[in-house]
Amino acid sequence: MAKVLMKGNEALGKAAMEAGCKYFFGYPITPQNELPEYMAKELGKIGGAFVQAESEVAAINMVYGAAGCGVRVMTSSSSPGIALKQEGITYIAGAELPAVIVNIMRGGPGLGGIQPSQADYFMSTRGGGNGDYRTPVYAPATIQEAVDMVMEAFEVADFYRTPVMVVADGMIGQMMEPVEFKAPKKRDLAEKTWATTGTKGQRKPNIINSLFLDPQQLEDHCFRLDAKYKAIEENEVDFEMYRTEDAELVFVAYGTTSRIVKNTIESLREEGIKAGLIRPKTLWPFPFKAFNEIPNAKNLLVVEMSTGQMIDDVKIANEGKLPVHFYGRTGGMIPNPDDIAAKAKEVLGGAR
Amino acid sequence: MAVVFKQTEGLTEKQTHYCPGCTHGIIHRLVGEVLEELGVLGNTIGVAPVGCSVLAYDYFNCDMHEAAHGRAPAVATGIKRVSPDKVVFTYQGDGDLASIGAAEIVHAAARGEKITTVFVNNAIYGMTGGQMAPTTLPGQKATTAPYGRDVSHAGMPIRVSEMLATLDGAVFVERVAVNNPVNIRKAKKAIKRAFEIQIEGKGFGIVEVLSTCPTNWGLHPVDSLKWLEENMMPYYPLGNFKNVEEAK
Numbered sequence: 001m002a003k004v005l006m007k008g009n010e011a012l013g014k015a016a017m018e019a020g021c022k023y024f025f026g027y028p029i030t031p032q033n034e035l036p037e038y039m040a041k042e043l044g045k046i047g048g049a050f051v052q053a054e055s056e057v058a059a060i061n062m063v064y065g066a067a068g069c070g071v072r073v074m075t076s077s078s079s080p081g082i083a084l085k086q087e088g089i090t091y092i093a094g095a096e097l098p099a100v101i102v103n104i105m106r107g108g109p110g111l112g113g114i115q116p117s118q119a120d121y122f123m124s125t126r127g128g129g130n131g132d133y134r135t136p137v138y139a140p141a142t143i144q145e146a147v148d149m150v151m152e153a154f155e156v157a158d159f160y161r162t163p164v165m166v167v168a169d170g171m172i173g174q175m176m177e178p179v180e181f182k183a184p185k186k187r188d189l190a191e192k193t194w195a196t197t198g199t200k201g202q203r204k205p206n207i208i209n210s211l212f213l214d215p216q217q218l219e220d221h222c223f224r225l226d227a228k229y230k231a232i233e234e235n236e237v238d239f240e241m242y243r244t245e246d247a248e249l250v251f252v253a254y255g256t257t258s259r260i261v262k263n264t265i266e267s268l269r270e271e272g273i274k275a276g277l278i279r280p281k282t283l284w285p286f287p288f289k290a291f292n293e294i295p296n297a298k299n300l301l302v303v304e305m306s307t308g309q310m311i312d313d314v315k316i317a318n319e320g321k322l323p324v325h326f327y328g329r330t331g332g333m334i335p336n337p338d339d340i341a342a343k344a345k346e347v348l349g350g351a352r
Numbered sequence: 353m354a355v356v357f358k359q360t361e362g363l364t365e366k367q368t369h370y371c372p373g374c375t376h377g378i379i380h381r382l383v384g385e386v387l388e389e390l391g392v393l394g395n396t397i398g399v400a401p402v403g404c405s406v407l408a409y410d411y412f413n414c415d416m417h418e419a420a421h422g423r424a425p426a427v428a429t430g431i432k433r434v435s436p437d438k439v440v441f442t443y444q445g446d447g448d449l450a451s452i453g454a455a456e457i458v459h460a461a462a463r464g465e466k467i468t469t470v471f472v473n474n475a476i477y478g479m480t481g482g483q484m485a486p487t488t489l490p491g492q493k494a495t496t497a498p499y500g501r502d503v504s505h506a507g508m509p510i511r512v513s514e515m516l517a518t519l520d521g522a523v524f525v526e527r528v529a530v531n532n533p534v535n536i537r538k539a540k541k542a543i544k545r546a547f548e549i550q551i552e553g554k555g556f557g558i559v560e561v562l563s564t565c566p567t568n569w570g571l572h573p574v575d576s577l578k579w580l581e582e583n584m585m586p587y588y589p590l591g592n593f594k595n596v597e598e599a600k
Contacts, residue, residue: 023434049433053426054459061423061456065399065430068417073434091420196415196431198438201394205364207409209418 003178008143008168009034011179012076012102013042015150018181021072021100022048025062027055029081030114031170032104036076056081060088060101067097068208070195072154076102078170079120080111083128089163090129093225094210096194098157100150101135102166104173107332115332116170118255121309124167125284132222134229136236137165137283139254143177145281152184156236159187160228167283169305171256171334232285239287240279243269247276249344250294252314253303254280261303263337268344275344283310291317299347301325303340305333323347360384362393364413373566373573375530376404376472380411382530382540383443383470386547387414396439397431399424401453403445404478412443422453425460428467439550441468446487447477450510454486457516457558464521464555468546471512471558474565475584482568486510489583494568509587513560517593524549524557525594529585531562531577542592554596562588 006014013035016024024043026036036052043050053059059075066073077085082103092099105120107113124137136156140146146168153164196206212218240258243265244250253261258279268275276297278290291314300322302311308326315324327343329335362384370376387393393414400408402421409416419427424442432440449457449471460467476494477483484494484501487509491500501509517525524546528539539561546557562584564576571579 023430025430051429051433051463053429054455058423058426058429058456058459061420061426062430062433064419064423065417065427066434067430068427069397069431069434071434073430087420088423095418196397196417197435198395198397198415199393205413205415207416207418209409209416211406211418 003180005176005178006143007034007174007176008146009104009173010038011143011147012150012166013038015147015181016074016100016154017042017046019072019151019154021074021154022046023066023071023073025051025053025059025066025073025075027053027059027077027081029078031106031173032076032078032102034173035102056084057087060085063099064088064092064095064097067092067099068095068196070192070197072098072158074100074102076104078104078106079108079117082120083123086129089135090127090131090133091210092163093133093135094131095208096161097163097208098161099163100153100157100166101163102150103168105167105169107330113332114170116256116305116334117330117332118169118257118305119309119330120167121283121304121306124165125286125313133225134232134284135163135165136232136285137167139281139283140166140168140172141255141258141279143172143175144179146172147179147181148184155184155187158189160232162228169255236282237285237287237289238281239290240281241290241293242277242279244276244278244294246274246296247294248296248298249273249275249301249348250297250299251275251277251301251303252310253277254283254310257303257305257335260335260337261340264340264344267337267341273344273348280310286313286317288317297322299323299325301327301344301347303335304328305335306330360388362386362388362413363411366410368411369407370404371567373564373576374404375563378530378536379470379472379539379561379563380408382536382543383441384412386540386544389544390547390551392439392551395437396441397435399428399431399440399442401442401444401448403448405443405445405472406479408443422448422451423456424448424453425456425465425467425469429460429463429465432465432467436466439547441470441547443470444472445478446471446473446475446485450486450512458519461516461519461522461556461558464523466550466553466555468550469558470543471560472563473512473560473588474563475509476565476568478565478568489587492583511588513558513593516558521556522558522594523555523596526592527560527562527588527590529562529580529590531580535590549596
């Protein structure tokens with residue numbers, strides 16, 4: 001398939017359709033509106049359904065209903081809207097349903113702003129909703145990667161029966177890049193015998209549920225979920241090592257921030273500073289093992305479009321071995337390569 | 353020997369957890385009988401609420417979803433939009449539907465979702481132990497209205513059927529009660545019609561059922577029925593508020 005130039009939000013929608021998603025439930029919020037608008041235009045043509053819900057809360061509960069029927073289904077929103085969706089996401093996790101949730105992140109807290117941000121790292125990786133659960137979180141750095149990750153997200157969601165998040169900042173949503181739609185690696189997916197499709201009088205009723213009043217049953221359920229999450233940690237972690245072989249200064253950054261950091265790395269290397277980058281492509285599971293593959297590293301420098309959230313995971317991964325530094329812009333301000341370079345030199349003890 | 357009464361196929365063998373004198377059991381049976389008589393049990397997906405009937409998914413003999421508090425109409429929307437050939441219903445109490453789920457029920461009705469809602473109004477939060485509901489009557493005592501509902505602070509109770517009947521998408525709206533055999537028969541007829549409307553693809557249907565809560569009202573089951581008649585019925589008049597045939 002030839003490459004086509006697409007806006008990020010629309011490419012995300014088309015990727016979902018290519019993955020077999022015919023159903024979308026959403027609510028307007030900037031900067032992700034082109035995604036539901038694209039679905040509103042396209043899904044009717046393929047016999048699917050688009051519903052503009054009365055709220056993000058209703059939209060995610062529509063997703064819960066649809067997912068329980070065994071279809072591939074998606075919703076999208078931006079930060080404050082994703083906060084509202086957490087109710088439904090924890091029910092979807094608890095009831096073990098597959099669904100894909102896209103977050104085009106904007107600045108917060110509260111109403112915050114509408115410019116790009118990465119301040120939802122905690123909300124994405126630390127549950128967000130109530131209870132013992134995790135959601136796989138993909139963080140694309142390009143529109144091509146956003147497309148690939150959405151398609152993969154549907155496979156992962158079905159394989160593990162879990163909600164999967166794709167978090168991109170507003171830059172990915174709004175900019176245009178050439179993309180192609182390649183089918184992801186097919187997984188051996190089990191038939192959805194648990195789905196509510198009507199008993200037809202031939203089987204016992206299927207029940208989509210996350211309620212376990214007996215504490216022993218709930219504990220068993222949570223341990224079963226935990227075993228699933230451990231399998232995801234084992235099998236689905238994804239990251240990029242960029243020029244880390246000889247790197248003495250190792251950046252850690254994800255999403256569009258990582259693209260800016262790569263520019264910084266080029267300029268630092270021109271000045272003789274051996275810099276590299278660990279780029280998590282999955283935020284959960286976090287690539288802890290990447291930090292065992294940087295033998296020459298003397299300093300870690302985390303760069304985020306937030307006041308510092310992923311840095312907590314970096315500190316866990318680092319196990320106290322190296323100094324961990326931070327550079328962040330937030331509120332919709334974008335870090336620039338020169339400012340990151342200046343911080344890098346400060347970390348290394350001033351300009352050489 | 354002629355069979356004069358048998359358990360409906362619409363309900364499972366599971367024993368319900370409802371309190372003595374509670375009318376949920378009657379309403380469950382009516383829904384189960386209707387689904388059986390319409391021959392749609394194997395083609396039905398129900399949605400249970402949060403509240404006393406939270407475990408309804410164990411009692412109805414069809415595929416079921418358990419929804420978050422108030423979200424049953426949204427969940428049912430998701431189900432119906434991906435399975436338009438299925439019969440989809442929600443079973444909800446007054447706290448669930450008229451308070452936390454007010455947005456979801458209004459918009460499901462406004463969209464004319466082809467689903468059926470059975471709305472059980474007993475004027476109190478039962479499961480959590482007798483707190484004030486949006487349907488609690490003026491002066492009625494509740495644990496969070498220990499001196500009785502003060503309308504100067506809490507406002508007047510919401511008449512859900514009258515409110516929803518103003519929406520074009522709601523094509524069948526009726527309030528019934530299960531306080532005596534005559535009304536129980538009328539309730540069943542209304543519930544059946546609300547399902548038929550859906551099967552005919554006409555739009556959203558809701559049946560509000562006035563119900564008792566002897567435990568949280570602090571009354572004997574028989575006195576509860578009397579209380580319902582003397583207090584609820586004057587404020588929540590029985591009757592049909594919307595019928596698609598009459599709307600023509």
